[in-house]
Amino acid sequence: xxxxxTLKQIARELDVSISTVSKALKxxxxxxxxxxxxxxxxAKLYNxxxxxxxxxxxxxxxxxIGIIIPEIVHHFFSKVIRGxxxxxxxxxxxxxxxxxxxxxxxxxxxxxxLANGSIDGFILSMSKETxxxxxxxxxxxxxxxxxxxxxxxxxxxxxxxxxxxxDDFNGAKNAVQxxxxxxCEHIALITTRDYVSVGRLRTQGxxxxxxxNNITPQAExxxxxxxxxxxxxxxxxxxxxxxQLFKAHKEIDGVFAVNExxxxxxxxxxxxxxxxxxxxxxxxxxTDGVLSKHSTPSLTTVSQHAQLMGERAADLLIDxxxxxxxxxxxxxxxxxxxxxxVERESTK
Amino acid sequence: xxxxxTLKQIARELDVSISTVSKALKxxxxxxxxxxxxxxxxAKLYNxxxxxxxxxxxxxxxxxIGIIIPEIVHHFFSKVIRGxxxxxxxxxxxxxxxxxxxxxxxxxxxxxxLANGSIDGFILSMSKETxxxxxxxxxxxxxxxxxxxxxxxxxxxxxxxxxxxxDDFNGAKNAVQxxxxxxCEHIALITTRDYVSVGRLRTQGxxxxxxxNNITPQAExxxxxxxxxxxxxxxxxxxxxxxQLFKAHKEIDGVFAVNExxxxxxxxxxxxxxxxxxxxxxxxxxTDGVLSKHSTPSLTTVSQHAQLMGERAADLLIDxxxxxxxxxxxxxxxxxxxxxxVERESTK
DNA sequence: TTTTAACACGCAAACGTTTTCGTGACTTTC
DNA sequence: GAAAGTCACGAAAACGTTTGCGTGTTAAAA
Numbered sequence: 173x174x175x176x177x178t179l180k181q182i183a184r185e186l187d188v189s190i191s192t193v194s195k196a197l198k199x200x201x202x203x204x205x206x207x208x209x210x211x212x213x214x215a216k217l218y219n220x221x222x223x224x225x226x227x228x229x230x231x232x233x234x235x236x237i238g239i240i241i242p243e244i245v246h247h248f249f250s251k252v253i254r255g256x257x258x259x260x261x262x263x264x265x266x267x268x269x270x271x272x273x274x275x276x277x278x279x280x281x282x283x284x285x286l287a288n289g290s291i292d293g294f295i296l297s298m299s300k301e302t303x304x305x306x307x308x309x310x311x312x313x314x315x316x317x318x319x320x321x322x323x324x325x326x327x328x329x330x331x332x333x334x335x336x337x338x339d340d341f342n343g344a345k346n347a348v349q350x351x352x353x354x355x356c357e358h359i360a361l362i363t364t365r366d367y368v369s370v371g372r373l374r375t376q377g378x379x380x381x382x383x384x385n386n387i388t389p390q391a392e393x394x395x396x397x398x399x400x401x402x403x404x405x406x407x408x409x410x411x412x413x414x415x416q417l418f419k420a421h422k423e424i425d426g427v428f429a430v431n432e433x434x435x436x437x438x439x440x441x442x443x444x445x446x447x448x449x450x451x452x453x454x455x456x457x458x459t460d461g462v463l464s465k466h467s468t469p470s471l472t473t474v475s476q477h478a479q480l481m482g483e484r485a486a487d488l489l490i491d492x493x494x495x496x497x498x499x500x501x502x503x504x505x506x507x508x509x510x511x512x513x514v515e516r517e518s519t520k
Numbered sequence: 521x522x523x524x525x526t527l528k529q530i531a532r533e534l535d536v537s538i539s540t541v542s543k544a545l546k547x548x549x550x551x552x553x554x555x556x557x558x559x560x561x562x563a564k565l566y567n568x569x570x571x572x573x574x575x576x577x578x579x580x581x582x583x584x585i586g587i588i589i590p591e592i593v594h595h596f597f598s599k600v601i602r603g604x605x606x607x608x609x610x611x612x613x614x615x616x617x618x619x620x621x622x623x624x625x626x627x628x629x630x631x632x633x634l635a636n637g638s639i640d641g642f643i644l645s646m647s648k649e650t651x652x653x654x655x656x657x658x659x660x661x662x663x664x665x666x667x668x669x670x671x672x673x674x675x676x677x678x679x680x681x682x683x684x685x686x687d688d689f690n691g692a693k694n695a696v697q698x699x700x701x702x703x704c705e706h707i708a709l710i711t712t713r714d715y716v717s718v719g720r721l722r723t724q725g726x727x728x729x730x731x732x733n734n735i736t737p738q739a740e741x742x743x744x745x746x747x748x749x750x751x752x753x754x755x756x757x758x759x760x761x762x763x764q765l766f767k768a769h770k771e772i773d774g775v776f777a778v779n780e781x782x783x784x785x786x787x788x789x790x791x792x793x794x795x796x797x798x799x800x801x802x803x804x805x806x807t808d809g810v811l812s813k814h815s816t817p818s819l820t821t822v823s824q825h826a827q828l829m830g831e832r833a834a835d836l837l838i839d840x841x842x843x844x845x846x847x848x849x850x851x852x853x854x855x856x857x858x859x860x861x862v863e864r865e866s867t868k
Numbered sequence: 869t870t871t872t873a874a875c876a877c878g879c880a881a882a883c884g885t886t887t888t889c890g891t892g893a894c895t896t897t898c
Numbered sequence: 899g900a901a902a903g904t905c906a907c908g909a910a911a912a913c914g915t916t917t918g919c920g921t922g923t924t925a926a927a928a
């Protein structure tokens with residue numbers, strides 16, 4: 173087992189100083205051609221590579237970015253990571269991940285763990301618990317220490333930093349408009365409680381699309397699910413409530429759901445009730461994941477371009493990290509990613 | 521903006537030496553109670569935290585593990601990551617990810633990038649390209665430098681290291697046995713080409729289950745897909761071939777597919793041909809992902825316990841990292857994770 | 869022959885820690 | 899009152915780099 177070789181060892185072997193070795197490897201013109209040749213040959217032979225940790229310490233720069241998300245077994249978040257990793261790698265950075273598991277304290281702990289020198293900046297999406305507690309001190313403290321943060325998807329206006337968000341409002345509005353254009357007259361909305369900004373905006377989009385078409389929104393057609401429940405329980409309850417809704421309102425001919433799973437559940441319930449999708453009832457979901465693509469019928473959805481979000485977030489962050497000349501007037505950007513309606517079989 | 525404070529700064533403020541500060545923070549009994557109190561109060565006030573990079577350099581230990589996988593937008597791999605992250609965090613480690621994107625060269629580059637001091641060990645699953653090229657030099661070189669590696673799922677016997685694998689053979693065998701017990705007499709197999717060990721083992725399990733029940737395997741009932749194609753093209757081709765298979769062999773009453781998507785495609789084709797699942801034809805897939813759970817009918821699958829694999833891999837790796845006393849006789853373990861047949865609606 | 873300049877290299881500091889060892893100032897002991 | 903011991907702290911090395919600057923040697927210029 174041949175351990176990694178260091179400058180010091182090369183220097184000793186070749187009977188020169190450490191600095192000479194370092195300079196020779198960089199083709200410094202302070203060093204004679206002979207020595208350069210000798211050192212480089214030796215270094216190549218022993219496969220010398222500078223130690224990243226030592227470089228990080230010296231340069232006060234790790235070339236690593238931290239990403240903190242609520243959950244990784246999730247199509248949307250994993251696509252974002254892929255985007256982040258893509259541009260990070262292209263620009264010479266590594267990516268280190270932390271999972272908050274939707275918990276406030278895990279989010280704080282993870283951030284503190286990484287903020288002590290391990291990374292140059294954060295990309296993160298808030299946990300539901302943080303959103304509920306509205307305690308943002310850890311973000312501000314981190315930024316006060318000069319560590320840049322880029323937030324994506326689940327953001328909040330109280331925090332001043334760069335952001336990448338989806339145009340939830342227009343995405344929802346367009347989806348509902350599509351249903352209306354497809355002759356739906358009684359469109360139900362299946363959404364979550366409002367504390368996540370994302371859910372609120374999508375609801376607003378739904379409402380405005382209706383109003384634009386002179387349709388009076390009916391509160392009874394709006395189903396708000398509590399998504400803090402256990403997953404399995406949640407799902408059962410969801411289907412039950414959808415079924416009630418459909419039974420109480422036979423006139424429903426369109427459904428807009430704020431996520432994939434809700435849309436799928438709606439389709440499942442519809443089928444169970446003998447309704448045909450899309451002939452009797454048309455369905456559109458949000459988030460373009462595997463489920464939408466492979467369900468039967470496949471689901472028309474609002475695509476969020478998750479990977480693109482990750483890419484933009486990474487670019488934003490790295491730009492800020494590399495903007496050495498501390499602009500005193502901190503300027504924060506919010507990048508809005510446009511959604512796209514992917515039409516499949518669940519609409520006409 | 522208050523930058524992170526260092527020992528040196530505390531020392532200067534309090535007019536003591538750096539070593540005194542360091543010791544005071546550790547409650548060393550070399551330091552007087554007075555000084556300890558003073559230093560700790562000051563440190564708390566300024567929220568002092570030791571710099572991880574400096575510690576890593578000093579200790580020659582980063583408390584970070586690297587994980588390299590072919591793809592992250594994938595239920596199986598993201599579940600593995602979740603498992604790794606879970607135990608890594610519990611044991612005080614961070615996780616840094618690298619995506620090979622199924623490419624040999626990206627795998628090599630990623631490994632080299634991380635192997636230069638950034639991490640203490642690797643957890644990885646080989647890319648398809650590496651599997652095809654059978655070039656394993658980068659693994660061996662990394663291990664020669666004293667960096668431990670744990671491989672999972674896609675492994676190869678030529679590489680001597682710790683491994684965590686799924687019992688693909690018995691998983692497949694049990695699945696097929698289940699179909700046979702459910703009175704299936706003509707069971708088709710939809711699989712990939714053999715270069716991935718995983719595919720080969722599942723095929724063997726299928727064959728042995730048939731033989732155990734005195735059923736002669738028929739080559740015409742085995743469909744081997746080339747999965748190196750572009751995803752969309754692949755899918756279309758897949759459905760076409762399954763349809764041909766079903767039409768040519770109307771007697772097929774059971775299907776075992778080596779992954780979720782193949783199983784779903786089989787169900788889709790069956791439905792299109794007017795066949796009822798599970799009454800006319802029963803289907804079992806491999807890999808317990810979201811698709812299986814939420815398809816209609818929901819899919820009976822062989823669950824791989826991906827998260828558990830990640831947890832075991834992380835434990836294995838950290839155990840090795842922390843086993844200081846270099847056992848000369850390197851002993852490598854292979855942990856086999858048992859599969860579990862999750863019965864849903866696609867079987868009787 | 870003396871001065872100057874170029875060359876090729878080494879020294880040392882710095883990044884932020886931890887830890888071993890040395891050392892003054894007191895206190896105790898006989 | 900001298901020897902020994904205790905206490906509380908500082909100096910310095912080490913981890914592996916990079917880099918500004920100083921310096922000895924040789925060659926060119928005066």
